[in-house]
Amino acid sequence: MTATTQAPAPPEATPPRLIALRRFAGEFATRPTAVAGLAILVAVTVLALAAPLFIHASDLDVINAPGQPISPPSARFPLGTDYAGRSILPLLIWGARPSLAIGVIATALTMILGSTIGLLAGHYGGLTSKVLMAVTDWFIALPTLPLAIALAAVLGQGDTSITIAIAVTSWSATARLIRAQTLAVEARPFIERARALGARDDQLMVRQVLPNVAPFILVSATLTVAGAILTETTLTFLGLGNPTDVSWGAMINQAFFQGAVSAGAWWYILPPGIAILIVVLGFTLIGRAVENILNPRMGR
């Protein structure tokens, strides 16, 4: 076999990363549930961001509310009015903002904390891992809502405390998942090969492990947002949110405790709940679709 040295080839036409991305997008597009989820989220996000453009402070003002309290839908109030007489429709749209904001921020905190701890615990065995995992396992054992309630109650009402409460109760599940995936990845021979080629610990974690664990981080993130929004609405329903804020949980709280149930005011009770359902469903569907694409074994 004679070896011939070739002149260096010209750079590739399409960067390989782009090819992988296109492939992923293609797979994604073939799944109707995923596309539906994405469509929902895009629509809701756009609405939430654009809300200040067409919703004025007067729509949200409790004191000078235009309509009669808890009145059914009409031409002027397409979704009826709430306990103070405000039109429910603009409230509904505005309510997306705190839920999305808190959901995303809390998830970002969760992911950063959880992934870092999971990666470190999975890569460095021994004492580091044992200590980290002991703390993580213990946090997982703590029931979410009581802890979130405790934290929010002690930190005072408001968005910040809710965000912190959610992050504190969610990071451990992510840490455990990422640690398990890190261990799985590190058991594969290519890690040993990278070591043999001369990689240090930090290089291994960032160049070899992280790209293989990233899909799980992505899936975990989407599902965490879904859970975070559910927790946030629950906490605001229980009264722990900012009392002046308009949010879906607060709306349901007001509906319930102001007697909408016995009044049969379905226009007050249904919309916020359906809104929550749709948004959470959107994130969940996307998360599951991504998981299926990255792990075809699970079946569609």
Next chain:
Amino acid sequence: MSSTSAPLSAQSLDALEVPPSGGASGARDFAHYLTRKLAAAVISFVMLLVLGFVIFSLMPSDPVESLTRGHATSARQMQFLIRQLGLNQPVWERFGHFVANTLQGHLGYSWQFETPVSTLVAQRLWPTILLMGSSTIVSILLGMWLGIHSGWRPGRVLDRVSTGTAITFWSVPTFWLGIILLVLLSTGFGPIPSLFPAGGMSTPGTPGGLTPAHILDVAHHLVLPCLTLVLVSFAQYQMIMRSSMVDEMGTPYLLTARAKGLRDAEVRRKHAVPNALLPSVTLIFLQVGTMITGAITVETVYSWPGLGYLTYQALQIPDLPLLEGTFIVFSASVIVFNLLADLLYRYLDPRVRRA
């Protein structure tokens, strides 16, 4: 393919000897395992107490202030309260008292009910156990059955419909679902009459005790809250069981079972399901935490007189000692359940048993 038999687990010449009877060494191993797990549970509990202390005693800015908010209080009364609450003692002393009290069952004194917290907890414990117990059992049975059958034939109609339904119900906020059910089946909506009571655990006026009338009455009140919890919870058990089954589907020993001439249902029942149950069991036990979450909101919506409703009531002031008490009780019960899960798993899986 090269030889892959693990060298360190191969038996050497004593492969031909009779192994020691499983009973003797098995019991000793189990005692070790039990001790280890119990020790871990105790440590968890201690750390729980630390966390509770940190949150409820150290973090709140001024409990005296919140206690006396709205009441005119003199400086001397404030001083008295400070001493009574032990706020003038150093941290370690306060923690020591706290631990000692908790272990003896003194969980503090509720500010709004003006009763010892432990009394309140004791009163409200049984309703929560009843509600959570019944809904957990129904959810597990329903979820596992659906999970087994949808995982056995993934992609078919049953799988798609049940998975879709499960995901939708999981995405619904629990409290809202409770309210919807209330409107639909209690207040009655449109043609549907009022079928179930609007809240509480029993109708005032029915005689108490274990009479059939009372039991029926409680059951009647139990239906809606239980239904709410089941609907939001069965999804996670279904998903766990389904993915377990899908994992089992790929295993070669199922092919061996088919080759032996077993029917499809027999292969599933005798080989796939027992193996799929193993990882599911632990995961299912670990879901208890989420059931507690559900219980709090459901009890609130239905005014079900349990620990969850108590927690909601504690939020009103906020009644910190009461909150602390419920927090500790909930968390401790999860620790206990995790311990049971570990023991049960070890009992079921021979691979772990002999390790």
Next chain:
Amino acid sequence: MAPLLEVRGLSVTYGSGGQAVRAVRGVDFTLDAGQTLGMAGESGCGKTTVALSLLRLLPASARLSGEILFKGENIIGLGWQKLRAVRWAEASVVFQGAMSALNPVRSIGEQICEPIVLHEKVGRRVAERRAADLLDSVGVPSARRASYPHELSGGQRQRVMIAMALACEPDLIIADEPTTALDVIVQAQVLDLMTSLVRDRQISMIVISHDLSVLAETCDRLAVMYAGRIAELGPSRQVLGSSRHPYTRILARAFPRMGDPGSRMAPAGLPGEPPDLREEITGCPFAPRCPEAVADCLTHEIELWPAGEQRLSACIKVLEGEPGGLQAHPAAEAVRDRAEPAGPAAEPANAGQPVLEARGLRVVFPARRGRGPARAVDDVNLTIGRGEIVALIGESGCGKSTLARALVGLAEPTGGEVRYAGAPLRYSGGALREHRRHVQLVLQDPAGALNPKQNVYDLVAEGPRLHGMRAGLTGRVHDVLARAGLRPPAQFVSRYPHELSGGQQQRVVIAGALALEPSVIVADEPVSSLDASVRGEILKLILGLRDQLSLAALIVSHDLGVAWNIADRVAVMYLGRIVEAGPVSEVLLRPRHPYTRALISVLPDASRDQPGRALAGEPPDPTNIAAGCRFHPRCPLHAALPAGDERAEQCRTTPVPVLPAAADGTATSLVACHLAGLDESALADRGQPSQTSRSLF
């Protein structure tokens, strides 16, 4: 008498539409009662599909056509109830990989009882007694019937599978790669067991394997498959010895025979890839790769034509009366194949000092719960000279992989040292990085060794990037890809590992190692997970790199054939020690250590008439090393000594001295044995120990 099994025109297609894979395309064969048939071929040829289709055990997406007449009934059209009655009671299966083919949470006794209770409608007690008898008959003590699969060794699990297959006294046993994951000696034990059981009970057997020599040893007749069809069918010795199809001939050469000068330093492979089974194939599927192909091969309709007494071949050359690409003299063929000179003379004179050494190396794994410390590498001296290829041979558990990793610097030794170019290796970050520039690693599983998220360019460039060698990186990558045989490199750089074949993946791994310009490559089972024809190509590559770059190599393997094919020297390892080392021609043709002799004697070999002699016992456990000579518990020489002989006492109590590293260029081998060179007849006679050299031919 009607044949037991008659397969006519069997075709199997997986999936549907454009992605349908035609895995089996018209297979015909018959099997009489009491006969054994071997089905050989490489991965993807369809042999496992044929085997599983005999009992319709394929997944639901598979469609079968043709006829499978088992005792006169067509399996393909059979109703479910009848089919289930046939399964196991009349034809049973021994699957490969018993660890996953057995239910891990049920005891082995239960699993053997299961088919008995199902088919024979007898009570539990009776079934349990039968199960116990079956376990005894396969050499697993029936006292262990309550054990779980993970508590047994690999060989024992396979025996359990065999016992289970015999449970309902079937007429046919289908064995799918029954010995693939086992050590060579255990493999020999299991094969002996299967053949004797089958002969005694007059059961027919179909054995699937990729290992031709195993099949030649155990089966009367042999069918070789390629791309979903049978290429050749006939009595096994004849099919291997005087093949009537070019593919068979080439495949046979991929399993070199010890002592055959034609395969010494001449690995035989087959370039190219098998055809894509999703496509329609006209003519002969092997034609694109066939060295004897003519124009007709691509157009003529291919069938199995008679090619001699009881022989069939799918090569059109038999139609013209030519023996179908029959061999010229094998040695001449080998000479023709060897385009390049063999490189340095058989015993290379090492210029100066060895490039990589182990001196007194020890690696001990600390005690864990349930077992004591494991002396994986227990005082080893080994050298590799510049441009030399050394083979390190041993079974699993002998410590060869640990030794390989210690030499690369991935395992820190507990004692002794590793030296590169005379300088001892230190274990600081900087020293290790430096070491990586000189000594590189190639692993067994090429698919697993490549990060699935990186393309070929990134994979090969990873090494230089980690060392900061960024100048001229593209050129370097293309250069090593070309050297590793992936040409043109531009076609491969943007591909991902899952788009490459096994052989191509291993070439990428080798290219990645070459990118750092090492002087030594340590390869741990580099070809074990590759198909036979690809194996030769990779071995040729390693040999070629030695010739062009003076690249030294340590090849760790369980396969003596690899040593014969490309190594200059060989060291045999047992339980952490080297027991015999020396030039390949010495050690493999005139072995002196009883373990080496056992390894060689159990090689299935079609040309020898005497049966192999398997060692008793299981592969050893490094936490439980015997006193004195560590091999004495299994040693046939020790066993042959009369009781009370003082030499037996010596074997039991006196440790054998550690072998020094092989002296440069010497022609004799070193052996660590108190009774070296003796054979059993000499011992039993108590006569003068005679240094009889045992030649194998």
